[in-house]
Amino acid sequence: MATVRKLAGLFRAIAAEDLASASAIATEICKAEQRQGHTTAARLLRGALHPNGRALTQAEGPPGPFPGSTGFLSTGLVRLAPDVQLQDVVLTTKARQELQAVILEWRHRERLQQRGIQPRSKLLFHGPPGCGKSLSARAIGRELGIPTFVVRFDAIIGAYLGQTAIHLRQLFHFTETTPCVLLLDELDALGKKRGSPLDVGELDRIVIALMQELEHSRPAGLIIGTSNLAKHLDDALWRRFDLTLLFKAPSRKVLTSYAKRLARAKGIRLPVSVLRRTAAADSFAHAEGIVIGEARRQALRTVG
Ligand SMILES: Nc1ncnc2c1ncn2[C@@H]1O[C@H](COP(=O)(O)OP(=O)(O)OP(=O)(O)O)[C@@H](O)[C@H]1O
Ligand SMILES: [Mg+2]
Known part of the structure; x- marks a missing residue:
């Protein structure tokens, strides 16, 4: 544990609003924990200190509810070109009808909400590779006249304990305030990152955090998850979607x-x-x- 002397120095720096010194002392506390072999504690402290993988500096000010929100979102989201029309995507009659119904619900969302009906806004597309899951998400964005962003999962997964959950909160906050199609492409990758330095416990926490966000979020646009390894997806995650649609291999x-x-x-x-x-x-x-x-x-x- 940090010595009382170090903690007192940290408190003094905070009281004097000297963020540079506070940051330096906090970093020293993290390193001391690491040196003593308290790896989990060190990661927890580093995660609290660098919520976006960046050091706290005087210029940025103290962290707010979504500290440095432009930081993660600027690298974690990639805007896709609106260059494909839904009519050009080959779909089964059932899939096209379902997607048209979701589009109609979104267009009439206010009237539906006034009657206490929530339009469907969280979709899961699954099926073999190369059969139109990501393509359809882009086409739906164009159809609705809103941008489509794909989430870079490697950017979401933070190096520090607790950072991933903060990123997920920022991401969902973004979808609640910005009408867009948020494409969670290859969702199964989130639950089984290979070569990840994260331990199994943290992976479980990430999936749980994702499920909680999905459950409570009221996106201003649509959230579309895709997977070609649907059997790898947690059953509970599966249930968080309003509509699941199979993109079959074509005949x-x-x-x-x-x-x-x-x-x-x-x-x-x-x-x-x-x-x-x-x-x-x-x-x-x-x-x-x-x-x-x-x-x-x-x-x-x-x-x-
Ligand atoms: N249903 C389709 N209609 C028209 N073109 C398609 C369709 N499916 C795939 N394509 C073509 O193949 C490309 C790749 O498709 P897409 O990215 O949608 O695959 P996917 O189902 O998301 O696969 P993966 O699971 O590997 O991500 C598209 O950019 C498009 O050119
Ligand atoms: Mg895809």
Whole structure:
């Protein structure tokens, strides 16, 4: 434990509003705990001192309820381009109807709320890779006329004990005050970060903090989680979403018409052999890669 002499010095610095000295003494206390092998205590103290991974300085002032909120959000959120329309995303009839219903609820949210009905605002898209989960989230943002932000989970997970929960609170506060689509992409990654220095106990706490935030939040826009490893998701997390939607792997027929549509847009015709390969693809993304490769080959032939 910190000596009384150090604590007295810290209190004096706080009383004198000398943040630089307070910060220096607090850092010294953290180091002393670390030296004595009190690792958890040292992390707890460091987390309290650097809530955003940054040192407290005179210029920033003392931490408020969301200390340095621009700090984490400026690196933890990436705005996605509104370059895709929902009508261009291939969806099953059921998925399209569900998404249209959510969009309609959002547009009429005030009238619904006046009648005591909460519009659905937390969606979970799951299914195999490359089948339109992230694409649909972007398209929905465009459809609603609000920005889409993807969350960088590596930025959320703080180096210090307790920091991740602070980041999650900042993130959800942001969604409650800013109409946007918040994309929690590859949600399963949050619960099973490989090579993470965090212990299992802290991972559990992160998932619990995420569940609590999801449960209580009233987003101004939509929160969309995605996962292609749905079975890795905690059942309790799953239940926090208002709508879960499966993005199935496309059939051969759907892949063929998708490939033909892409080819038309690129002004090429696909030979039968290429059409066969696209029909056997395991996802839209895979089929798209085959069409792009073919377009490149055909372009080179005309150039050469
Ligand atoms: N349903 C679809 N309709 C049209 N294009 C699609 C569709 N699904 C995928 N694509 C194409 O494949 C690309 C990758 O898709 P997307 O990022 O949505 O995959 P995902 O389902 O989120 O996969 P992952 O689980 O790997 O994140 C898209 O940018 C788009 O070009
Ligand atoms: Mg994705």
